Amino acid sequence: MPETLFGLPAHPLIVHATVVLVPLGALLVLLHASWPAARRRLGVLTPLVALVGLVLTPLSTASGEHLERMVGESALIEKHSQLADGLLPWMVGLFVMSVVVHLLGRRPAGVRRALSVAAAVLAVVAVVGVTQQVVRIGHSGAEATWSDTVSAGPDGGGD
Numbered sequence: 535m536p537e538t539l540f541g542l543p544a545h546p547l548i549v550h551a552t553v554v555l556v557p558l559g560a561l562l563v564l565l566h567a568s569w570p571a572a573r574r575r576l577g578v579l580t581p582l583v584a585l586v587g588l589v590l591t592p593l594s595t596a597s598g599e600h601l602e603r604m605v606g607e608s609a610l611i612e613k614h615s616q617l618a619d620g621l622l623p624w625m626v627g628l629f630v631m632s633v634v635v636h637l638l639g640r641r642p643a644g645v646r647r648a649l650s651v652a653a654a655v656l657a658v659v660a661v662v663g664v665t666q667q668v669v670r671i672g673h674s675g676a677e678a679t680w681s682d683t684v685s686a687g688p689d690g691g692g693d
Contacts, residue, residue, distance in 0.1 A: 545597040559584040567657035584632035610678035
């Protein structure tokens with residue numbers, strides 16, 4: 535994996551795609567699992583978006599490790615890195631649930647009804663897990679990126 539893209543560190547560029555597509559995938563899974571009209575319209579798009587988010591997750595982690603070697607370690611970067619390592623299992627779960635809700639949507643109503651409640655509950659668990667993890671990772675990354683900049687501002691701090 536390249537350490538830079540277009541002369542910039544690869545990590546922020548890859549992470550922005552991840553930060554958009556992972557929550558979008560979570561939203562699609564939620565809609566697919568809970569709204570029959572959306573299920574008919576979304577079709578295979580839900581598992582495809584979840585798959586792209588799943589692929590982007592280790593790419594984001596790998597590019598972050600490259601960036602960490604460039605900028606050096608700190609407690610904030612270490613916290614961010616540890617949180618980021620926890621996203622992949624949630625993304626695997628989200629992807630699996632995206633496939634399950636997609637396949638259930640293609641089954642006859644009688645079969646679907648029996649399994650759809652359990653699938654919807656598991657989908658919600660995956661959606662909540664992915665969402666909370668992305669928010670925590672993003673917050674810790676912002677802290678790691680901006681903490682020195684904000685504290686070194688002209689007035690020596692914030693509010």
